[in-house]
Amino acid sequence: MTYGSETFSLTTGLIRRLRVTQRAMERAMLGVSLRDRIKNVEIRRRTRVTDIAQRVAKLKWQWAGHIVRRKDGRWGPKALQWQPRTGKRSVGRPPTRWADDIKRVAGSRWIQAAQNRGIWNSLQKTYVQQWTSIG
Template identity: 60%
Template sequence: MIYGAEPWTLIEDLIHKFKIERAILGLSLRDRIRNDEIRRRTKVTDNAQRISKLKWQWAGHVCRTTDGRWGRRVLQWRPRIGKHSVGRPRVRWTDNLKKVAGSGWIRKAEDRVWWRSLGKAYVQQWTLVGC
């Protein structure tokens, strides 16, 4: 279900779509049973946590590659064609990473120890959203 989730842009609506545990047990929101209890019953891992962990690890991997592949160049690319659309800007793939690691996250990802310690904060952010 989450194969290839690394390039997804994480937004709260997407995280909430993965809440199928209630359907498995035949529960509704009216039953007032917390997601933690449902996860304990089904023994299913939290998809929000798993997806955010995969994305964080993949972002670090892409930033550490030095063999000239296109991944790092795509992360730094800024299109300058046409007009901006009206309304709120769309969430970009890197926006969530910048919240946790700061604007220079691409350089910071090269330090594996530091990147892994920040990854726990990033995963926790999406775990709290998914509850």
């Protein structure tokens, strides 16, 4: 379920859908139906599976740090700093970009913060907690 999750633009809707799917999978693992009326907390206690929101957020945070620290000349770090051409914007709220939620935690200078592993790892807990508290 987490394959490629490092590249997701995390939104509350996406986290909600992932959690619903995870709960369905956990119920299937235990052979429990929704009609049995067993609470999600009890199902999670029985399966001892990590919350999908925590796992996805942690993977994305680690991947962002890895990409930014690369020095081998690949296009990953360059793509993070790329600014699209200016022109007419579409109507409505702009779609959430990949780095938007990282910037919310680490600030607009997150690329410089990621160069220092100590600082980056200390910010990881805050980032993961923001997605754990949703839903």
